[in-house]
Amino acid sequence: MNPDTSLSLPGLSSEDSLLLLRASAEISFNSILVTGPDRRIIYANPAFCNMTGYSLNDLLGQNPKMLQGPLTEQSVIDRMNAALKTSGSFNGSTINYRKNGRPYLVEWTISPVRGDSGEVRYFISIQKDITQLHAEQSTGNLFAKAIDAAYDGIFITNADGVIEFANQGFEIITGYSPNEVVGKKPSVLKSGKHDITFYKGLWRHLSEGLPFRAMIVNRHKNGHEIHCQQTITPVKNADGRITHFISIIKDMTDRVFEELKLREQASHDSLTGLLNRRAGEIELDVALIQAQESEASFCLLMTDIDDFKAVNDTYGHPRGDQIIKAVADILMDQTRKTDKCIRWGGEEFIVLLPFCDLPKAMEIAENVRAAMADSHFDEAGRITLSIGVAESQVNDTPAGLLERVDQQLYSAKRQGKNRVVTQQDCTPLKQNDDV
Structure with missing residues (x-):
């Protein structure tokens, strides 16, 4: 809606129209954040405060970058800054952090509100999946724009x-x-x-x-x-x-909602259909939070295709892609419906096993290893996997858990490949004696 457009609805005065627009905004599912041209927060509605855990006093005068953290995608922030300097408008998604440190996925749009001479007076950020909306300090034009953009x-x-x-x-x-x-x-x-x-x-x-x-x-x-x-x-x-x-x-x-389809595409690896690394990082954060709240542990598998570079160099990338997809299929076949299979990067995969103890995780890992060892890829022949297994600990961090499981994976590589190694003593659970 153009900010110069009258707020009057058909047959109503401007006062009644503003009353209706204000009431509509207050019960919207979206939240609203308003900043000045200097990007400093001048208003945040209660829905936004509920989402982030920050009070209005915490937010006023601050830059929204206070919500960013380790998983916030810098490329998205760079694209946002570039867009606001040019067109003034932006839409995108990334990970932000609540006041208590917990991450959440946010999708938002930013639109400028201009004065009569065309200068930017405010930026409005409208965010999804929030059940209440209250905007006491917004003007009628802000409410009208928020409702139309909802x-x-x-x-x-x-x-x-x-x-x-x-x-x-x-x-x-x-x-x-x-x-x-x-x-x-x-x-x-x-x-x-x-x-x-x-x-x-x-x-x-x-x-x-x-x-x-x-x-x-x-x-x-x-x-x-x-x-x-x-x-x-x-x-x-x-x-x-x-x-x-x-x-x-x-x-x-x-x-x-076409954006839901785009969200699915953005969270899955195009070659294998597994979750991609960005989505996997989110799942790992959520799993750690749930484990801490329920005082229960979970396990993590990290697997790598043995000698994959040599296969790629010898038989070409199409054959390498075939092998990567085969690993993805095996992971999906040998894991539970509640498990999260993630293509972590290249030939490396992670499997998140919620509500799973170490013995069960080792059993699943061995089933994956054996299924891959039994496969045959024409001229490439037999391809194997090395797998590391780690169990979450109290007050674990994503980085700490990933470092431990990575150590188990490389221990499996050093001990001859085609084997599963756990965090207990870094000795192989089982191995193929033919390797």
């Missing part, structure tokens, strides 16, 4: 249920443009999946001034069903009379 669908009806406003997110989810639904009732989305009892309960809540939230099956403009988490909230005037209803819909069917 990933969630937002529409506003009058007290009679006639739609007066719908944002771009509504069009993305339902297929209906704002022009097609303004002046109509939400029944245009009706799928027929809910009976009269459901709607009686809905209106009983709303008529009493209470918000209503439920999973609702709507129908897309193209005819297919969309399963939405929908929140409907009454808006009252100063006299306590309900004047409008604000609805926020979140598509739970994953049919219309």
